[in-house]
Amino acid sequence: MKIIGxxxxxxxxxxxxxxxxxxxVNFDGFSANLMLLLTVSVxxxxxxxxxxxxxxxxxxxxxxxxxxxxxxxxxSYMTIGLIFGKCSVNLFREQSLLPVVSAIPALAFHxxxxxxxxxxxxxxxxxxxxxxxxxxxxxxxxxVLAYPVHRLVxxxxxxSKQRR
Amino acid sequence: xxNKVHKEKxxxxxxxxxxxxxxxxxxxxFFAARGKFMTPxxxxxxxxxxxxFQRAFSWVGSQLAFIKDSVKEISTLHEQNKQLxxxxxxxxxxxxxxxxxxxxxxxxxxxxGYKQAVTQFDLVAASVIGxxxxxxxxxxxxxxxxxDGVANNMAVVTELGLVGHVKEAGLSSSKVQLLIDPRSSVGxxxxxxxxxxxxxxxxxxxxxxxxxxxxIPKDSDVxxxxxxxxxxxxxxxxxxxxxxxxxxxxxxEGGLLKYGVIDTSVDxxxxxxxxxxxxxxxxxxxxxxxxxxxxxxxxxxxxxxxRLQQAxxxxxxAxxxxxxAxxxxxxxxxxxxxxxxxxxxxxxxxAQ
Numbered sequence: 001m002k003i004i005g006x007x008x009x010x011x012x013x014x015x016x017x018x019x020x021x022x023x024x025v026n027f028d029g030f031s032a033n034l035m036l037l038l039t040v041s042v043x044x045x046x047x048x049x050x051x052x053x054x055x056x057x058x059x060x061x062x063x064x065x066x067x068x069x070x071x072x073x074x075x076s077y078m079t080i081g082l083i084f085g086k087c088s089v090n091l092f093r094e095q096s097l098l099p100v101v102s103a104i105p106a107l108a109f110h111x112x113x114x115x116x117x118x119x120x121x122x123x124x125x126x127x128x129x130x131x132x133x134x135x136x137x138x139x140x141x142x143x144v145l146a147y148p149v150h151r152l153v154x155x156x157x158x159x160s161k162q163r164r
Numbered sequence: 165x166x167n168k169v170h171k172e173k174x175x176x177x178x179x180x181x182x183x184x185x186x187x188x189x190x191x192x193x194f195f196a197a198r199g200k201f202m203t204p205x206x207x208x209x210x211x212x213x214x215x216x217f218q219r220a221f222s223w224v225g226s227q228l229a230f231i232k233d234s235v236k237e238i239s240t241l242h243e244q245n246k247q248l249x250x251x252x253x254x255x256x257x258x259x260x261x262x263x264x265x266x267x268x269x270x271x272x273x274x275x276x277g278y279k280q281a282v283t284q285f286d287l288v289a290a291s292v293i294g295x296x297x298x299x300x301x302x303x304x305x306x307x308x309x310x311x312d313g314v315a316n317n318m319a320v321v322t323e324l325g326l327v328g329h330v331k332e333a334g335l336s337s338s339k340v341q342l343l344i345d346p347r348s349s350v351g352x353x354x355x356x357x358x359x360x361x362x363x364x365x366x367x368x369x370x371x372x373x374x375x376x377x378x379x380i381p382k383d384s385d386v387x388x389x390x391x392x393x394x395x396x397x398x399x400x401x402x403x404x405x406x407x408x409x410x411x412x413x414x415x416x417e418g419g420l421l422k423y424g425v426i427d428t429s430v431d432x433x434x435x436x437x438x439x440x441x442x443x444x445x446x447x448x449x450x451x452x453x454x455x456x457x458x459x460x461x462x463x464x465x466x467x468x469x470x471r472l473q474q475a476x477x478x479x480x481x482a483x484x485x486x487x488x489a490x491x492x493x494x495x496x497x498x499x500x501x502x503x504x505x506x507x508x509x510x511x512x513x514x515a516q
Binding site: 012013015016017019020021023024049052056060061064065069070071072074075078079082117120121 | 178182185186189190192193194196197201203206207209210211213214217218219220221222224225226228229232
């Protein structure tokens, strides 16, 4: 129970950090998506089930507080947690470079899901402009923060294993 | 074997649960986008949990932003200071130039006004470009010469009064001997109608800024504050140019004459723009002004003049008509030959 509380606390803290402090440390107006990094790291370390569940919780938190379309972030993070968790089966899970490398594909996947949903909802998006002005600045921030977030999740994961 | 079956069943249930969750969330998105699915309780609870942390992080963020801005400001302070100093210097220079232009504009306006006022003189405007170092306040150099129509002994003035005369006219510049030069002498008289006393204004070596009006008989009517103007005697200076005013009167040593100390109307220390009188003629008469009318019987002089003209025209027309009628009667009576007849016809008639 304490372990679940600890994970929940980390999730909330990182989310608060993402929505309050990180906008001050931005690149070209875009800051990192810590929830996505957290989901990817958990998926790599704990497998697709925990990854999907963690993505679900992170997305739910985001949708409930700042999300403009309820369920969109939930669906996206859950899918990413599931897919990246499945991909990690044949990989050495504690490889620190892995989440850094996968930060950009994860973000691309997240944006792809978002754009697909927005298209389905009838919203028009300029893809070239989106890639130029939205994707790359965020991707750079993701790469910069991927390693510290993964180290945090790794420490938490090891701590959870020890307690168990 | 039973463990394997149990595990497979468990996995199957998980997959079904996952699919259900995915479909539910997928539907949620569409319902929420159309406003048919609201979660106020979940939203409120999530906000209540996250808000305190957000507030704390936000405070930290604002402090960091403040520090970042301060550091950035300090790092750019030196450069900014340098730029501002350069800007101040540039603006000062521009301000100085603008003031100079404004001053020149004012002086030229005054000179132009004077030029338009004195229609009896042809003036050539000039700028002072130098002063002689030996006696810097008594001779000046102007930027007009013989090419501009300037010649020796031409009077030089400003809108305030007499400056001096051209001593040496060069091609494109000339030397002007000022009124206050000790070698200068100008025929003058007191402007006051009751006085009109004549004298000579000459520079005073002891008091260069105040020339003297000398050769004034001791018993003549000269008072302090009398205006002194040129008399026109000698032919160099036209009559009526303002020289200055008497500020003090002293007796000459001989006892028969006295002299007046003059405060010149022109400030020779601030001389920058002058005008040379290249030609002078009689001043045109003042335009006639209608006489003062008795109150209560005022008439419009212009209207009266117009009526007078109309009446004169009518009289002329009537006279012309009378002359024409008389001419016609004389012609009819045969006393006068018809103008329309040919000269040959008239000659034949005369022969007959």
